[in-house]
Amino acid sequence: MNIFLTGSTGFLGGKLIHNLMKDKEHHVFLLVRNLGKANQLKKTFSSEKQQRIHIIEGDITSPYCGLSEEIFSQLRGKIDCFYHSAALVKFDHDLSEELFAINYTGTLNTLELAKELGVKKFFYISTAYTVGKNSHGIEELYPLDAEYHNPYEASKVKSEHLVFSYSDQMDVSIFRPAIIVGDSETGEADSEFTLYGFMRALDIFKRRMMRKKDADQNEKYRVIANQEGTSNFVPVDYVADVLSLAVTKAEPHTIYNITNPEPPTNFEIMNMFKEALQFDQLDLVNSQGKYELSEEEKQLNGMVDIFRVYLAGNIAFKDHNTQRLIEGTEVEHLRLSSETIQMIINAYFTN
Numbered sequence: 001m002n003i004f005l006t007g008s009t010g011f012l013g014g015k016l017i018h019n020l021m022k023d024k025e026h027h028v029f030l031l032v033r034n035l036g037k038a039n040q041l042k043k044t045f046s047s048e049k050q051q052r053i054h055i056i057e058g059d060i061t062s063p064y065c066g067l068s069e070e071i072f073s074q075l076r077g078k079i080d081c082f083y084h085s086a087a088l089v090k091f092d093h094d095l096s097e098e099l100f101a102i103n104y105t106g107t108l109n110t111l112e113l114a115k116e117l118g119v120k121k122f123f124y125i126s127t128a129y130t131v132g133k134n135s136h137g138i139e140e141l142y143p144l145d146a147e148y149h150n151p152y153e154a155s156k157v158k159s160e161h162l163v164f165s166y167s168d169q170m171d172v173s174i175f176r177p178a179i180i181v182g183d184s185e186t187g188e189a190d191s192e193f194t195l196y197g198f199m200r201a202l203d204i205f206k207r208r209m210m211r212k213k214d215a216d217q218n219e220k221y222r223v224i225a226n227q228e229g230t231s232n233f234v235p236v237d238y239v240a241d242v243l244s245l246a247v248t249k250a251e252p253h254t255i256y257n258i259t260n261p262e263p264p265t266n267f268e269i270m271n272m273f274k275e276a277l278q279f280d281q282l283d284l285v286n287s288q289g290k291y292e293l294s295e296e297e298k299q300l301n302g303m304v305d306i307f308r309v310y311l312a313g314n315i316a317f318k319d320h321n322t323q324r325l326i327e328g329t330e331v332e333h334l335r336l337s338s339e340t341i342q343m344i345i346n347a348y349f350t351n
């Protein structure tokens with residue numbers, strides 16, 4: 001099959017392409033904006049596989065992703081599946097314009113490109129957090145006028161509606177991972193965002209406190225969040241395994257939640273951070289309480305503020321469509337043990 005991918009130089013895309021290349025029949029066409037990065041990625045494959053990797057320069061914010069006429073005519077009628085994974089994964093409110101330009105207009109441009117190329121199947125990588133402020137994650141579209149925490153979520157919701165509006169042009173399916181974390185075997189993760197942004201902030205804070213001359217080793221630093229809330233992590237290899245099945249098994253006009261059915265509580269996760277960081281002074285306190293925060297605690301809570309919405313809820317996600325997709329395949333339904341999560345967290349701090 002000929003498979004077109006956006007976002008291959010990213011955390012998830014990098015893992016997905018390694019999976020897809022295992023099938024000797026597949027050729028992949030990678031749309032990238034950074035040729036240097038893409039060539040580095042290509043070099044990580046054997047020479048046989050490199051013959052089947054085709055790099056195309058482009059940018060999803062340009063009409064038809066900026067493909068040249070020449071490439072256009074080479075690919076027209078030849079692409080079987082199109083994975084659209086490229087996005088801006090940031091939660092800052094002041095990035096709204098950029099988020100909509102990359103995530104929404106970028107999706108429009110990829111859909112138009114796929115349509116013009118005569119693509120048969122289009123797979124959109126969204127996020128489980130299009131659930132917004134709702135506490136039940138379903139495998140259906142959420143309303144456009146529901147409440148969302150940030151422009152990232154809003155841009156993805158709007159894009160999902162757009163993707164489904166192309167159902168009469170090609171087979172479209174939507175895949176919604178929860179918070180993607182490192183590999184379940186090695187802990188390896190090529191990411192600076194979401195959990196990794198949060199862990200980086202904790203690490204910086206710890207270093208700052210350690211450098212303080214008059215540091216009191218017994219002082220507690222409280223992070224305000226919902227202790228009973230859950231952190232829905234999904235290892236990158238599980239997400240890539242589920243996505244790889246799309247080529248042969250995805251149903252049209254269907255949404256797949258790629259989520260953890262038994263997520264750990266934030267309290268458990270905070271204990272894992274403490275252990276990995278060897279920083280016992282961290283504490284998680286419930287958001288319902290009233291607290292007089294010290295200057296250091298204000299600093300700490302400010303640093304992790306944009307991630308707070310993901311520590312607040314206790315969302316139960318349905319993933320029946322995903323369970324059906326993996327049925328009869330080698331991919332097992334996710335069972336993520338505490339030991340594996342601790343290993344993934346430790347891997348970040350030791351690397």
Ligand SMILES: NC(=O)c1ccc[n+]([C@@H]2O[C@H](COP(=O)([O-])OP(=O)(O)OC[C@H]3O[C@@H](n4cnc5c(N)ncnc54)[C@H](OP(=O)(O)O)[C@@H]3O)[C@@H](O)[C@H]2O)c1
Binds near residue numbers: 106179
């Ligand atoms: N990470 C998570 O926890 C998470 C959770 C749920 C859903 N998702 C979704 O999963 C997908 C992949 O996320 P990720 O974590 O792999 O993100 P990532 O590591 O930040 O990678 C983003 C990818 O998009 C590419 N890209 C961004 N803007 C582009 C543009 N204008 N034109 C062409 N390519 C562009 C980037 O290219 P460069 O290498 O050139 O920057 C990179 O390859 C996204 O759709 C995201 O919304 C992620």
